[in-house]
């Protein structure tokens with residue numbers, strides 16, 4: 001039975017209950033089911049028929065707000081085999097990969113199935129998702145998570161236990177895949193297989209955690225000559241505290257998750273018109289050096305005349321300091337300017 005995302009609660013639905021002190025319980029409504037806490041018993045049946053967003057009381061009158069978990073709530077709390085793609089990155093992946101209803105999408109690795117859930121939603125019932133995972137145990141976690149959230153294992157989702165680089169060609173015909181998303185340690189090892197599977201104009205998006213992976217996969221994509229120039233970005237989301245006059249950014253945030261690199265498959269034999277680019281930063285020209293000089297980056301350049309003036313000022317200041325030092329060594333020049341004979345009593349103890 002496919003889970004419903006709206007409408008009155010019914011048996012089989014997952015429900016998030018928020019009690020006093022924001023304590024959260026997530027339950028699946030079952031006939032005869034009960035939630036037991038130190039503060040009483042809540043019968044599942046009492047929720048059935050109520051609209052989403054209702055407040056229910058348990059046997060001792062303690063109240064709970066009942067809401068169906070959103071996908072972003074579910075992925076953050078579901079069991080994990082491997083690290084998941086966070087909702088902020090999943091949203092960017094869907095946008096940069098341009099995942100559309102009806103698309104044929106390939107992803108690897110499945111990990112815990114978080115990204116699979118977003119992709120399944122985006123391709124819709126008319127689309128198809130083929131997910132590769134090297135580890136059978138992770139694939140099992142992902143299958144269970146998808147089934148829990150969706151209500152069954154979707155007919156348009158295939159999980160292949162194996163290495164994408166070796167098995168992609170057996171799983172899909174050449175040039176038949178609209179979009180590929182790679183979330184793994186070494187995506188460059190899969191780019192050749194991905195180039196064969198992608199349809200002309202298709203998009204590959206890689207999600208990587210470190211700058212060294214980002215560089216390596218971008219250079220690999222560029223080196224094949226089979227894709228458009230790779231683009232890259234990262235997404236930082238800063239929450240805000242909005243309460244009365246206290247309207248400000250949150251003090252804490254998730255500062256780093258990963259980077260995205262994406263490119264499009266060229267048609268066979270296509271050589272794009274050459275784009276004039278600056279010399280690569282692995283070598284550099286006089287123009288590059290100029291770009292990094294203070295003038296080019298916005299610092300005011302001092303004129304020679306001004307500089308000579310500053311030198312004279314500095315030398316005068318140094319001369320003054322030298323004379324002051326000599327005066328102290330020779331004894332006071334001005335009567336009454338002697339240092340005190342003893343330190344103040346509070347210091348001399």
Ligand SMILES: C[S@@+](CC[C@H](N)C(=O)[O-])C[C@H]1O[C@@H](n2cnc3c(N)ncnc32)[C@H](O)[C@@H]1O
Pocket residue numbers: 082083084085108109110111112113114115116132133134135138162163164165183184185186190
């Ligand atoms: C970070 S996890 C993926 C998390 C997943 N996207 C999610 O949102 O839950 C990376 C996974 O890729 C798998 N993996 C790494 N290289 C692979 C490959 N070449 N083919 C298939 N799976 C691979 C690993 O076993 C691991 O489970």
